[in-house]
Amino acid sequence: MSIRIVTDSTADMTPEMADALGITIVPLTVFFDEETYQDNIDLDNATFYQKLQASKVLPRTSQPAxxxxxEAYTRLIKEGATGILSIHLSSQLSGTYQSACTAWESLPEEVHTVPFEAIDSRSISAGMFMTLKKLAEMNKPETSLEELKTYAEDRFARTRILAVLDTLEFVKRGGRIGGAKALLGNMLSVKPIIALNKEGAVVPVEQPRTRSKAFARTAQLLTENEPIEDIAIAESNTEVGQQLAEALKNTYAGEIPHYKLGAALGTHTGPGTVAITFVTGKK
Structure with missing residues (x-):
């Protein structure tokens, strides 16, 4: 069988990475006032954060129509796909998953002879990337759509994200990440830790006073979730990613890959954000 995997740009996967893995990306749109960009296509990570710091107007993101x-599903079927697995960011953060489902349901009936499954990852960024990469590696001719779906759902159910923000200013300005607004009581000298809960919604964790304390606490929280099956750092810039990696060395001895944190989350958390994403081991 030829199962094709589709995702959206909030997985923070570059076009080159997607091509190498055989994954199709449908991009969100990023708006800087009157300027419009396709996320992670004509607006890369470094350029986005440069514009974010320079812009007086908070950018906004829009789910794909x-x-x-x-268009993506039809093209893949014409290319010979015998099944499609479409995986998207948390429905608590965006309507992208629903847009994907609506798209499939609206296609002509003859297209529906091809098996299709959509998954709400209840995650974002590296939380999606890590499992998408695993799925691409296990997607062999003999692998069924059901096997891929079951594997993905199990991994996402065990995926956690802890993010350290450099400032609460973008949470305040954007007002779109739910429970994190509870942190706004104290705006001074706080490096808040936020998380995605099991439903994929943003929730506040703690409010350390310094970045070093926030990183040390993140490392401690990681140990509370052991055993760890998979792990990655998602960074808005290399410096904060390295700082978090150093803090994690005290509690985690394994290698930790680094990925870039893109516009979808960065718009609402701001420059200087860094996150650790991990998959807990099966109990």
């Missing part, structure tokens, strides 16, 4: 998903 169903037509973009329809």
């Amino acid at each position: 169903p037509a973009l998903f329809q």
